[in-house]
Amino acid sequence: MGKERHSEEKILEILGRIENGEAIAAVSRSTGISRKTIQNWKATYSRQPKSDDAKRLKQLEDENARLKKLVADLALDNAMLKDVVGKKW
Structure with missing residues (x-):
């Protein structure tokens, strides 16, 4: 068992x-x-922490992970645009 x-x-x-x-x-x-x-x-x-605090903490951790991913994507897009603009045609 x-x-x-x-x-x-x-x-x-x-x-x-x-x-x-x-x-x-x-x-x-x-x-x-x-x-x-x-x-x-x-x-x-x-x-x-109490149950409500534990739920709130979990929500904040999920939101934090989502926002970190969003910032990483934007930084990657920014770097790609700089590469394209920086090249001579």
Whole structure:
């Protein structure tokens, strides 16, 4: 039986339920995740941003990558135009 991977959003959702007062044992039973795993997540993700912050960060990273690609394309076009204009006919 292989390990099941949970998304960061799902982990933060489960930890949010615990922060809202639900017992770790109850969350463990309802999700089918061991208490030890939840405790490890709590130790790891307690320093992580909240779910909304994580989504926003992902959006900003995607936008940043798109803009970097756009700048690289424009720089390449600019270099090609300079080469064409710089040649003597």
